[in-house]
Amino acid sequence: MHADIPRHIAVIDIGKTNAKVVLIDSETRRQIAARNIPNNVRRDGPYPHMDIEMLWGFALDSLRALGAEHGIDGISITTHGACGALLAGDELALPILDYEFDGPDKTAEAYASVRPDFAESLSPKLPGGLNLGAQFFWQAMTFPEQFSRVTALLTYAQYWAWRLTGARASEVTSLGCHTDLWAPARGEFSSLVQLMGWQGLFPPIQPAASVIGTLRPEIAAETGLSLRLPVTCGIHDSNASLLPHLGRHHTPFTVVSTGTWTILMNVGGDTGALDQRRDSLANVDANGRAVPTARFMGGREFDALVPEIAEPGAADIAHVIANDIQALPSFAPGTGPYGARQGHWTTDPASLTPAQRYAAASLYLALMARTCLDLCGLGRSIIVEGPLARNRLFGQALARLAGVPVHASGDSTGTSLGASLLFGGTLPETGGSHAFEPLQAAGLDAYIAKWRERVDQV
Incomplete structure (x- = not known):
């Protein structure tokens, strides 16, 4: 192990559904310990927003406990995208908006006149606040007095880095995840930032892997950690999943990052087949390169389809295929390659056993993932990260569908x-x-063909 790498690294990992603090041994790259908490949205205030103080308290409590038990030598940060903080000095000018809130849709017409073309941003028009630029625009138009006090715009991972260290930075993976704020081909802010006069509000760009600073004295005192503890600038979560694979596989290759979202990223692929109408886009990796990406809310949909977990056996899978039991998109409206469609089953799901529902939902996720590969490109190999890596049927079905x-x-x-x-x-x-x-399952080819025929019907 390199002498400069901290041995015990605490990772503050804030996902849309859950937040956790994980302690990683950098010598073995194994998880030593973890603490987690549901990431519930607050409904009070001017609009639904992130429960920042709950998350902050959880992070500090976790750092204190993990530090006391194991020791912590460095802190790294990763968060979901579509989220940003409006700072007025050392306070929030407005709460950090929940990207699933539809408020930004109310200013969509005005926003359309300033948002960049897809060719410039490789960022599709998305509902609600899924385009961070649309969030900031809605906040500026709806709360002009509060927005006039803004002194800095911080993407989400960098907000937490600031809370820990007092240092402010911008970072490309967070700016490059369907925000409308970044122009990947040029490697600079998009025309939206200039049009809105926001250039001076974004702090200087730093690499995700840079050490942004060390702990504020009061944070060190509260957690019992060293004042000299280094903290990274932080990274968008899908790109964190991608990072271990950069430089390790023959390009192009595909990483499937799973959680609330199922995000397929084709490293070394071409952006030519991306379709802004079907939730495909370019992310920007930690090296600043555009990565063709397609996605759907696979975790959210699976939870809706499978209220009770029961692993399917061969008989369950055979029953689902033989009886043409299918889930059809989309169960997360407005997202994914079939975001305009209303999700439904081909049969009454109440008539299915939990294992049969699990089997049908897993096949659904694999079919959706294969559809996404038509948009972002199919690499020479596919690596599945996160919860779906433990779903055997999903992986087997995707291997059959992808042929790699x-x-x-x-x-x-x-x-x-x-x-x-x-x-x-x-x-x-x-x-x-x-x-x-x-x-390998009897009737699978016909099952696949029937699903595709149904979803392609206008």
């Missing part, structure tokens, strides 16, 4: 592990990864 090797990451906290690599180093070659055998 599909591997499950051996790490259950892909974003956290990836974020720990911001301090340097690489993953060991043996991390428990395994290949999925392509699914």
Whole structure:
């Protein structure tokens, strides 16, 4: 291990559904300990917003406990995208908006006159606040007095880095995730930022892997951690999942980052097939390069489709296929390649056993993932990160549908592990990864063809 890499790295990992603090041993790249909490949206105030003080208290409590038990030598940060803070000095000018709130839709017509073309931003028009630029625009138009006090615009991971260190920075993976704020081909802010006069509000750009600073004295005192503890600038969560794989596979290759969202990123691929009408876009990786990406809310949809977890056996899978039991998109309206469609089953789901629902939902996710590969491009191999790496049927079905090797990451906290690599180093070659055998099941080809025929009907 490189002498400059902290041994015990605490990763503050804030996802849309859950937040956690994970302690990673940088020598073994194994998780030592973890604490987690539901990330519930607050409904009070002027609009639905992130429960920042709850998350802050949880992070500090976790750092204190993990530090006392194991010791902490560095802190890294990763968060979901579509989220940003409006600072007025050292306070928030307005609460940090929940991107699922539809408020920004009310100013969509005015926003359309200033948002960049897809060719410039590679950022599709998305509902609610999923375009961070649309959030900021709505806040500026709806709360002009509060917005006039704004002294800095911070993307989400960098907001937490500021809370810990007092240092402010901008960072490209957070600016490049469907925000409308970034022009990937030029590697600079988009025309929207200039049109709105926001240039001076974004702090200077720093690499995700840079050490933004050390702990504020009061934070060090409250957590019992060292004043000299280094804190990284932070990274967008999908790009954290991508980071361990950069430079390790023959390009193009695809990483499937899973959680609330299922995000397919084709490293080394071409952006030519991206379709802004179907929730495909370019993310920007930690090296500043555009990565063709397509996505859908796979975790959110699976939870809606499968209220009770029961692993399916061969008989359950065979029953679903033989009886043409299918879930059809979309169960997360406005997102994914079929965002305009209303999700439904081909049969009454109440008539299915939990294992049959699990089987049908897993096949649905694999079919949706394969659709996304038509948009972002199919690499020579596919690596599945996060919860879906543990879904055997999903992996087997995707291997059958894609026709290239599909591997499950051996790490259950892909974003956290990836974020720990911001301090340097690489993953060991043996991390428990395994290949999925392509699914073999009677009638599967007809089942696939029927699903595609149904979703392609106008």
